[in-house]
Amino acid sequence: MQKVTPRSEDYARWYTDVIQMADLATYAPVRGCMVIKPYGYALWENLQRSLDRRFKETGHENAYFPLFIPESFIKKEAEHVEGFSPELAVVTVGGGEVLEEPLIVRPTSETIIGHMFAQWINSYRDLPLLINQWANVVRWEKRPRLFLRTTEFLWQEGHTAHATSEEAEAETIQILGIYREFAEEQAAIPVTPGKKSESEKFAGALHSYTIEAMMGDKRALQSATSHNLGQNFAKAFEIKYLDTSNQQQYCHTTSWGMSTRMVGAIIMVHGDDMGLKMPPRLAPVQVVIVPIYKTDEERAAVMAMANETHETLRNAGFRVKMDNRDGLTPGFKFNDWEMRGVPIRVEIGPKDVQNRQVVLARRDQPGKEGKLFMGVDGLAENVSSLLESIHQSLFNSALAFQKANTREVETYDAFKEAVQSGFALAWWAGSREDEAAVKEETKATIRCIPFDQPGGSGKCVYTGKEAKEVALFARAY
């Protein structure tokens, strides 16, 4: 069986190999675009379901806005158009005719949703307006990478309007909390929540917040963002409301999103040289059953218990798959499901049938340590707690890795060394230009100003000025 390139040899190649061999996705014949294959899409569906439930529980409703945005809309907010112009795909012909006004394929929907909000909102009674959209968006990508940077990608984009600045800020922070909870509790990915610097914030936002995760190569991945747009879009699109004293006021709006990039994070945070490790709560297949037999007689007995086990686990609500493919050895199947990162493998052989037991093999613990014998009776409960334990163990490993590779640095020399291979936490009081200089010199950027601050003050790692904040720096995807 073909093996993936080891991470230590070529991380980028390892990433592509895993995606291909685990059957998650592939490049499309359209430059920069991808095809998400069934196994990858099933992961995305689980992510969607989990996130969607959280949005609905906090009062958000889904809606759908058009794919196409009139060019004039994009131009209404100055920073926004500047940020997105280089990435736009433009429709110039429709129904056989050259269009009078070209249409932009949405790179994000602030402008068209802003236009609609202006029509829907009249008075303070219409606020807050809490909308989410699941959609595809297009940002022209010159150096595409599957899931991480593709010209078309799938995401959700939330858009809300509020009466006050405080409410908009509270919404922005609440959503970041939902993203953090999702990343940690569902994807088993520890993240650092914080605020984006001026240079890194969203084009048109007042403040942007982010959750940043450390990938297996110690680079950072921005995993989701939440933006307080202040009144910038409200002013550009005339999103106004009558307040309780019958005065016209501009709304305060927010926007926030998580995308198919998160699939890239799951691959890179948990994967190893044997392939993927799916976090149990999102895994498309949580348990795979591999029956082992040689003779027809063995086959009959083994398949009977395998089918019984399959039914037991399925009825208990697990996502379980029976691998009864003919003509493949058990060893081949083991490797195949390890590559796909299925958290638990159930092996059933003739001896197991006699003892009414099965072998459970954990994907996260290779070799004998990860194998347990368990009785068929009471299996569902044991599988349930084993999945929980795998979730926790994936999270703990990722957290330990992140901590081991994050250094608090005081000098610029130490900083430069730290960001070569890991995260650096450093006091920061630099300007936008200083930040650009640091990026130029070290390839590292401010991933965020973490919410979790030591307090007090220190000496800025770059300018030497007195600094009130510690920033998290890293090379990033």
Add this chain to the structure above:
Amino acid sequence: MQKVTPRSEDYARWYTDVIQMADLATYAPVRGCMVIKPYGYALWENLQRSLDRRFKETGHENAYFPLFIPESFIKKEAEHVEGFSPELAVVTVGGGEVLEEPLIVRPTSETIIGHMFAQWINSYRDLPLLINQWANVVRWEKRPRLFLRTTEFLWQEGHTAHATSEEAEAETIQILGIYREFAEEQAAIPVTPGKKSESEKFAGALHSYTIEAMMGDKRALQSATSHNLGQNFAKAFEIKYLDTSNQQQYCHTTSWGMSTRMVGAIIMVHGDDMGLKMPPRLAPVQVVIVPIYKTDEERAAVMAMANETHETLRNAGFRVKMDNRDGLTPGFKFNDWEMRGVPIRVEIGPKDVQNRQVVLARRDQPGKEGKLFMGVDGLAENVSSLLESIHQSLFNSALAFQKANTREVETYDAFKEAVQSGFALAWWAGSREDEAAVKEETKATIRCIPFDQPGGSGKCVYTGKEAKEVALFARAY
């Protein structure tokens, strides 16, 4: 409160009024496109969930293919390009540069999926390949109508590949059965399943099948289609497999889809001059609770029982909403929820509190006949059977309407009269040209050759030739 235009006065206007006043959707600032508002999108989500479950139960997997299709792909299947050319939206600029090859915004994905299938399928072991995609598609629309014809719409498109012609045909028919079951059992819409005529079939298909429904104005709406593509796309895209004798063979492929048009069908089949009637199994809100009180004391007592009822029904798994909006009369609220078609309204007033009972009002039976008193205890069971009864009653009404307005005709004069206002069933042995002539003369088209045939033969209603089949004719959306 504003009322909708009566259907008898102007059906098209009634349709638009209902969509606007029930808050389902609105036209976007982009010509031909729509914005699906939260209430309309919630209906679409329920439809999606229900259909998606059926596809997965029959072994289909979801995947995602790119929005953009190289122009050369569309041109590979001759009938396909001819059918879709006038409707295409074309991206000519990407990332600030004019593209060497223009990209088509997908009008449907046979071509790009065909290209991928050719790479994924090697041997008979890879078959059948059963894929579904939930996506947006774009077909330039000169005369847009919300949900029925919009330049961008949402749909699912299934694409499958099979080893034999028989299997492809069986898949095509199986899916049509799923659509029929969905329409009848979920949307409470009776449909006529059958085969499309040569003129009406999908561009590039061998056979197309359809389910046709009668709208409230007695016109037909094609509600979903399922196509046996034969080897047309397999030959155009080289979708081949090695058979068990190690010979290269072309696959047989199918495609099938249901779209946001179905929302239009739900509106037009069930709606009346008071607004929508949501079929209970898909209704975003199945039960709305309207508390009625005057004094603060009454309010306290009524709200206590209203909250208790709310919780009881929510815990029982119903989609239930409490309308505790201040400053609106109960009468206003009644009209509002009638407009939105909520199947059951629960009214709770001070007297009801004393008797521990509530009033249940059925949306499908206006006035006193639709009102029932029911005890608070055991309410969930009664609501459950009432929802079932409303579903059945909506289906029965629609079926009776369809039957009353479908005529079996033998002469062309009777035919012409019938299709002015209803469906006509007639023996048919005409050519493609005859079909075009009938359309020219009567505006009616063959909606399908129904599966349900009388057998034997008769005289073709147009040509007088001996005919073996009865066709269903109607003016259609």
